[in-house]
Amino acid sequence: MFRCFYSLAALVFCYTMLPAQTTLFLPRNLQKAYDNGTRSWDGNPGPKYWQNRAQYTITAKLDPATRRLSGEETIKYFNNSPDTLNRLRIKLQHDRYRKGAQRAYDVTASDVSDEGMAIEMLEFNGQPVDEKNRRRNTTFLDIGLKDDPIPPGSTVELRVKWSYTLPAGEDAARECVCDSTTFFVPYWYPQVAVYDDLSGWASHPYTGLQEFYHEFADYDVRISLPPGFQVWATGEWQNAADFLENTYLERWNAAHRAADVVSVFSEAELKSGAVYKKGPARAFHYKAADVPDFAFATSDHYNWDAISTVVDDKTGRRTFISAVYNTASTDYREVARIAADGIRLMSTYLPGYPFPYPCMTVFNGNDGMEYPMMCNDASTAPRSPMTLTVHEISHTYFPFMMGINEQDYAWMDEGWASFFDYTLSDSLSGHTLGRVRSYSPIAGTDNDVPPMVRSRNLSTAYRNASYQRPQNAYLTLLDLLGYESFHRCMTGYMDRWKSKHPMPFDFFNTWNEISGQNLDWFWRPWFFEWGYPDLGVQGPVRDEAANCQVLLIVRKGNIPVPVHVEVEYTDGSKEIFHQTAAVWKDGKQQFRISCARGKQVKTATLGLNTIPDVDRSDNRYPEQP
Template sequence: MKRLLFSTFLLTTISAAHAQYNPHEAFDPNFYTSNGNEYRSASGLPGPKYWQNKADYKVVASFDTSSMLLKGNVEIDYKNNSGDSLKYLWLELDQNNDKENERGRLMQNPTAKVDEKKGFQLASVQVLVDGKWEKVDYILNDTRMQIKLKHKFAGNSSIKIAIDYSYTLLENGGGDRSGYLDTKNGRIYEFSYWYPRMAVYDDLIGWNTLPFVGGGEMYMDYGNIDYTLTVPSNLMLVGSGELVNEKEVFTSTILGKLNQARNSENTVVIRSKEDLNKSFTQTKNGTTTWHLKMENTRDVAWAMSKAYIWDAAKIDLPENKTALAQSVYPGESIAGDSGWTNATQYLKGSVEIFSKHWFPFPYSVATNVGGPVGGMEFPALAFDHWKASGKDLWMLVSHEIGHSWYPMIVGSNERKNAWMDEGFNTFVDIYAQDEYKNGRFAPKRDGEYAAKGGNPADEIIPVIADRKNGAFIITAPDATDYKDVHPLAYFKTAFGLVLLREVILGQERFDYAFSNYTHDWAFKHPAPEDFFRSMENGAGEDLSWFWRGWFYKNWQVDQAVTKVVQTKKDGRYGADITIENKEKLPLPVPVEIKDKSGKVKTFQLPVEIWQRGGTWTFHVDTDAALSQVILDPKHQLPDIDRSNNEWNG
């Protein structure tokens, strides 16, 4: 019995080694599990009856710097476009992530003493019924709140909700996406997820109620947000959107410099380090109320400090439109030519590049905030670490503002599909880095495996190998070990898109399809299949084999030259070349051949050569006897064994 088991095992192992590549698995036509419908087209477009709900917010808040307490009232005008009658509503209360009995923290220490002062404190939750505000029953669970309605909320109608709330700003709060930092000239305060927000109700799963445990980020509906913030008058404040009462807030000197910046390609210093002790608001003592608005947005965030240096410049957008790039940061962030005095130009350049290639920036202001949060994105605003400098500052600014496109404009579900925002954004960063100032900071390197002088195609190999039987790109972020999130969601996704653009589709076809996807799903909610279908239809290519092997699996690549037979007939030279796909992922095959006369030819074999098996023989015509065959001569593919890529005659 033992001998039989050993023999069976040996035969199975040998068989597996010679049959690792399975064309029927790689090119299985049954990739999509459902057909298109009236909500989401089979072509990747939003369907003729596509719908999404809308949430408009009016927030009135104040902040006490002595108690660190933010108090607010939010009125939500929620439009139910689904056609469904809803018995209850779900809201997100992400500041509750700081509570010890929140799900993510329970996983770490279920015996920790609960500090009831952490997270949102709700004083009142009401719904407007027949013109009168009525209190409603609700349940709090983790970072979510369910409002139980007394009457069904009919489809294609609106409901108004009002919530009085407060919470204490922690030094590193809100899932490390808010907080404060003491600097020499004053404290910096950063606020995110600072008001209760509607959860998304969509046509895919209904209510999206995944709790915020820190890995998966946000998924929100679009709407208009009107917010006022009353804070001490000596604190400079910036927030997502446009400051609509700037003439009532700022002194004439500040307004003059701000208007100068709106018309300047060069950075204009509005509030210098020497100005920090000078008054910049019309109200020198007490409090000032800042009134901001942002339309067609998923969210807003804001920050303030008396330590802020403030500079700005004009952004040039398509169709002769303009916007304002502005940065605020403490004096400690100035580090010669490599410090934050460059941040506004980095912001300006990034927004201009992304607008030119993918979708015009739709807002009037883009903002960098230098502070304690190391790098976090919000619509048209980013929290970037105050210590960043040089190339790191460029990469940070460019990446975080790039999120204004993915997922703030193209509103994918970050809580389930981190790769659709982090990976797409990392991908567009690569080309922005090549383009900015003629590649001043290029090439972009991403991933823990990057080595000086290395190649991204080679660096991705250990990413795939380390996770061969583990997490995949498509794995939800909260189900992915933290050490795997960056290699997969950022690096592998971005490199996969580079493969599509540079090898599989070519730049013209890829750019057309990817730009169409961005425009078609701007301010909407695409799912992974919408992206896959959109790229296939826009480029005219069945890419299911690539989605399966790269996104749903961690299949590897090993292309090899196995045989070269020289031919000569009627004085004409040639060769029959046999190649093999020794691993599971099929890819097109870039080839370079050289004959003994010194002539070099390059071409690319299409991926279809692997549809019927793992070997392929093709003929080449040459002017002399063949001297060399090289597969993937530019090292564009993540080939795990380059020793078998070359034949020399």
């Protein structure tokens, strides 16, 4: 009961006021989650919270020469919902390349096919699924189950055999045919869609823009390639000892405990043929538990660096970290070290929550794109790879460990990854790298849409609403709460919603409750309203009684930001005044700063480059000509 911390009387009053439990605008369709008890007003999952789940067993084969990827899989699907499901919705994300599919971006014409993903066999609970019970629509395959619905609390099994050709065009965002023998493969297997307490079956297709909303699952995956190829993937490699000759197996094992970067193999070693044991063809076997997706990558000539770091000081648990790259990508020699330092900092500082996964591989692809335990990151040479590496790895927390619905609320994950890429790169680089995203130029324009507008409804406004504006909001929040309270809210939020699907009000309400403050005054302008941040400085004027000069900070925009003023006096001394955005909490339009007694202000400078402000021309005394 977060808003009722003033008195017991108010507390009782609030309880009797159910269910109008937030002062923020709550869309009518979200109210039912509170009525049904699947979400709680204090921000916790409700007593009746439920979530469906899947288990995948996949065997796949990639032929580099033709780029044909084919697979057979079994999906065990657990219906934990109270609903009887009369259809099962499967995502075929490659169908973005099917002729006539909806797309947010152009794709290369030669990557488009009539069939999209070829479904060669489809069985539901051991029975073939009749054509009339299949519906291909956008990137979904719906299986009609009117005659054989899935009751609450039951488990069903789907078997599917499929194949498609990996898109090779440069427009194949996030997927990479990096060269004729190097591939990064996401969005590749038939995957069950999310069925949740808010909307039922997820209904937004994969168009190439909004990224994830996946169900948590366990994966057991075997991937075959011709001899000489290595496979890196989500999860832990189960059969390294079957593949690697002793020298390389020892290096791989050593890297799991190493605090310095170890070369598992170089390009030359891989090409020499000495890395792998001779023998019959084998499949790379990977397992991952409780992740919302699975990606893999392969090459026959990349270098593999590895290292590990302690991610939980209480248990000594380590994460195994790999950087896998083309020899020409000179920046990549730093990536394993940066990734290890970044993961250590994520575990201990921000978010300050032990890194949840046993491994992380940064693969030299064509993008900056995250998957559970895998990143597809282009080379940034000659620039440092630090910000990109930290950004993509930090996505581990949002949207993966916290199963964010990015199709509707991308600010709940991209905003955080942007917050981490700035704060952690700034810290790791000794304040030489890391940059707050430029929000001021777009703030208050008609393309600066309140982040609470669902991401699926955005196109050109998507980026600012998902990255810039929330990053600036979270930095303002850190300043507002201070590290300790911020960290308590963050880790409390993570404990409550780990491996679940939090939505915006779970976030707002949890932070309100754990901070012990009703922060609705902060959430409302930053996430729900049109507007912009703009402060100005006026004065100085003399306060005779206090024998000092007074500066007036004027709030000209509705978005609350901190007040930071650097004053230089005529005697050469300087003073810094800093107030968090809380000074604007009660709707005040002005804030008074009393300068040092008996001193004369020579100059006053309002603002910092980390504080957004759409008009800085009024941020200085005397005014700049």
